[in-house]
Amino acid sequence: MTADGPTPAGGAPAPSAGRRPGSAARERGSSGFGRYLFKHVSGAAVSLLLVLFSSFFIFRLIAGDPIDQLTKERPVSPEERAALRAELGLDRPMWQQFWDYITGTLTMDLGDSFQYRRPIFDLIVERLPATILLSGTGMVLAVLLGFWIGTRSGWKQGSRFDRGHVATGLLLYSAPTFWLGMIVILVFARYLGLFPVNGMRSPSTPPEFWPQALDIAHHLVLPVLTYTAVVYAGYLMIMRSSILDEIGNDYLTTARAKGLRDDQVRDRHAVPNALLPTVTLVFLAIGGVVNGSIVTETVFSWPGLGSLFVQAIFYPDRPVLQALFVLFSASTILAVLAAEVLYWFIDPRIRKS
Amino acid sequence: MTLLEFRDVHVTYTGSRGRIPAVRGVDLKVEAGTTVGIAGESGCGKSTLAMAVLRLLPKSAEVRGEILLDGEDLLRMGWGRLRAVRWTGASIVFQGAMHSLNAVQRIGRQVAEPMLVHDKDLSPAAAAKRAEGLLERVGLPPSRTRSYPHELSGGQRQRVMIAMALACDPDLIIADEATTALDVMVQAQVLQLISGLVSERGVGMVMISHDLSVLSAVCDTAAVMYAGRIVEQGPAHEVFAQARHPYSAALGAAFPVIGDPAARLRPGGLAGDPPDPARLPEGCSFRPRCAVSVERCGEESPELLRIEGARSSACFVAQEGEPVVIG
Numbered sequence: 293m294t295a296d297g298p299t300p301a302g303g304a305p306a307p308s309a310g311r312r313p314g315s316a317a318r319e320r321g322s323s324g325f326g327r328y329l330f331k332h333v334s335g336a337a338v339s340l341l342l343v344l345f346s347s348f349f350i351f352r353l354i355a356g357d358p359i360d361q362l363t364k365e366r367p368v369s370p371e372e373r374a375a376l377r378a379e380l381g382l383d384r385p386m387w388q389q390f391w392d393y394i395t396g397t398l399t400m401d402l403g404d405s406f407q408y409r410r411p412i413f414d415l416i417v418e419r420l421p422a423t424i425l426l427s428g429t430g431m432v433l434a435v436l437l438g439f440w441i442g443t444r445s446g447w448k449q450g451s452r453f454d455r456g457h458v459a460t461g462l463l464l465y466s467a468p469t470f471w472l473g474m475i476v477i478l479v480f481a482r483y484l485g486l487f488p489v490n491g492m493r494s495p496s497t498p499p500e501f502w503p504q505a506l507d508i509a510h511h512l513v514l515p516v517l518t519y520t521a522v523v524y525a526g527y528l529m530i531m532r533s534s535i536l537d538e539i540g541n542d543y544l545t546t547a548r549a550k551g552l553r554d555d556q557v558r559d560r561h562a563v564p565n566a567l568l569p570t571v572t573l574v575f576l577a578i579g580g581v582v583n584g585s586i587v588t589e590t591v592f593s594w595p596g597l598g599s600l601f602v603q604a605i606f607y608p609d610r611p612v613l614q615a616l617f618v619l620f621s622a623s624t625i626l627a628v629l630a631a632e633v634l635y636w637f638i639d640p641r642i643r644k645s
Numbered sequence: 646m647t648l649l650e651f652r653d654v655h656v657t658y659t660g661s662r663g664r665i666p667a668v669r670g671v672d673l674k675v676e677a678g679t680t681v682g683i684a685g686e687s688g689c690g691k692s693t694l695a696m697a698v699l700r701l702l703p704k705s706a707e708v709r710g711e712i713l714l715d716g717e718d719l720l721r722m723g724w725g726r727l728r729a730v731r732w733t734g735a736s737i738v739f740q741g742a743m744h745s746l747n748a749v750q751r752i753g754r755q756v757a758e759p760m761l762v763h764d765k766d767l768s769p770a771a772a773a774k775r776a777e778g779l780l781e782r783v784g785l786p787p788s789r790t791r792s793y794p795h796e797l798s799g800g801q802r803q804r805v806m807i808a809m810a811l812a813c814d815p816d817l818i819i820a821d822e823a824t825t826a827l828d829v830m831v832q833a834q835v836l837q838l839i840s841g842l843v844s845e846r847g848v849g850m851v852m853i854s855h856d857l858s859v860l861s862a863v864c865d866t867a868a869v870m871y872a873g874r875i876v877e878q879g880p881a882h883e884v885f886a887q888a889r890h891p892y893s894a895a896l897g898a899a900f901p902v903i904g905d906p907a908a909r910l911r912p913g914g915l916a917g918d919p920p921d922p923a924r925l926p927e928g929c930s931f932r933p934r935c936a937v938s939v940e941r942c943g944e945e946s947p948e949l950l951r952i953e954g955a956r957s958s959a960c961f962v963a964q965e966g967e968p969v970v971i972g
Contacts, residue, residue, distance in 0.1 A: 542741060542744040543745055543746055543747045545696075545739070545745070546745045546747075546809075547747070548701060549699050549732060549736070549739075550731060550736075550758060550759040550762060550809075551728045551729065551730075551731035551732045551733070551763060552728075552758075553728065556762075561750075564747075565748065565749055568749065639749070640748070640749060640793035640796075641793075641795050
């Protein structure tokens with residue numbers, strides 16, 4: 293759920309059907325793309341339904357009676373409890389609550405938050421831009437940086453560049469996000485005083501567009517730095533091993549024999565082949581932009597979905613948890629689906645003539 | 646005119662098992678407009694020799710001697726000059742065309758790529774046009790430029806490799822097991838295409854194969870390699886018809902003759918394996934598998950010496966004028 297990035301050991305999902313000869317062969321049917329699309333769309337639909345169902349039950353199982361939690365440390369009469377229960381719709385039978393939940397979620401009516409007493413849909417719409425700004429920027433930087441370094445690292449395996457970058461990347465990767473975030477705050481905000489410590493904007497900033505944009509950018513630097521530093525090594529290691537898989541291949545000897553420079557052999561021939569198995573990963577990253585980085589948002593008090601999720605856990609705000617669980621899962625499932633569809637167009641081996 | 650000349654070329658790989666000599670002192674000349682065949686078992690060093698020409702061997706390989714292309718030593722060239730010579734001076738038709746082509750690039754782009762690399766003034770459109778022309782020459786429809794390698798059959802891919810090798814009008818073409826993976830009918834087509842190119846364009850050709858029937862059909866001269874050395878050399882049809890080295894004789898006998906019932910009963914092939922290049926036997930490296938060896942073979946290694954006309958052999962028995970086949 294809190295997909296902060298791929299694991300360097302290759303723990304990320306297998307690079308999809310693209311490289312498996314078996315499944316490629318199965319797609320060789322009469323209406324190739326139609327069947328391919330149907331297979332993957334139906335798979336995604338089943339996953340989405342499972343997420344929808346399990347979200348309803350998981351949070352009812354792990355969190356106890358919400359009325360107890362909402363009224364704790366306060367003396368309340370049984371009448372008040374019953375009134376609260378009725379107000380939150382918890383007095384109705386389970387099957388009816390389930391039905392309301394399913395139909396509500398499918399029509400974008402996610403119910404009200406216990407904590408804010410407002411529609412959850414509005415809360416999500418309000419906080420989504422902040423999350424997309426932070427983890428979107430961080431993700432793009434991490435993927436670009438990781439792939440750039442990973443390509444060069446793998447191409448010159450064992451060189452000083454390779455050893456240095458792998459060591460640095462893994463050190464940052466294994467650092468706990470909250471710890472790294474605090475170091476970053478200490479150094480850049482406390483001692484050097486270069487950047488604000490938390491939040492997304494300062495109250496004193498003029499309301500015009502440019503001052504606001506600059507202020508947000510100023511607040512964005514440290515969280516993005518932290519997020520990128522923790523995540524990029526995963527992309528580095530995966531691109532590196534993907535390049536290493538290509539290095540012994542004959543088509544690179546052909547390219548060299550043709551008189552291409554070493555960097556041309558790498559960029560024109562090795563990289564396009566090495567990128568193929570990483571497409572799923574990049575789409576997972578895009579899907580992960582929505583759930584963002586829960587820890588980074590918390591450390592920097594960033595007003596996004598991640599900190600909303602953490603608040604909802606502590607409250608506990610069951611409808612919000614339920615809705616975010618579905619949202620986070622759906623974004624990942626849809627991103628993987630998009631990757632599968634894209635493979636059809638970029639990997640010529642999937643669609644057989 | 647001598648196009649390509651190997652002068653005392655040695656290739657040594659350094660690996661976990663120490664230094665392994667793969668090629669041990671090869672001298673060979675290729676004249677323009679002729680085809681030279683190199684035959685031998687797997688591991689005899691023939692592909693290593695081919696890859697050494699354009700310096701495509703891995704870093705672990707050390708190449709000594711001289712490889713002259715048009716009089717210019719390839720082994721002492723700067724990288725810039727070497728890149729300029731690659732594909733324009735000499736090109737290679739690689740074995741295993743499936744893996745030698747980039748799977749995610751269209752055929753046309755791969756054929757046109759060397760033209761654009763070597764001719765900065767050439768427009769991509771003109772290069773694409775020329776790529777179509779090359780495919781037509783090897784008998785593929787020009788529309789195939791838009792195909793990906795997996796969309797072609799093995800024979801078509803091999804023809805793409807040949808078209809690609811012609812892209813920059815090289816003086817020398819090295820065909821490394823270019824037809825080995827093809828079925829016989831396609832092989833015949835490809836061989837015809839190759840020999841046509843040599844005769845009409847006057848290019849030099851080095852043809853590497855373990856298939857003697859292929860070599861004798863196409864080559865003017867043939868060299869037989871064993872354990873990193875040339876053991877016999879001469880006009881191709883003579884070498885294969887009447888071997889002057891017991892190894893060439895065994896190589897020839899290993900191929901069945903269609904329609905000859907006696908061939909089925911004759912003991913063909915050769916007992917034992919080629920020697921481990923890390924631990925070569927003392928004296929002649931073929932001695933452990935040789936039926937006609939004499940005492941001297943265990944003491945010194947025979948040089949490749951001219952025995953008669955254009956034929957040379959590295960066998961003491963043949964050099965004495967004795968037959969190399971028993972019976």
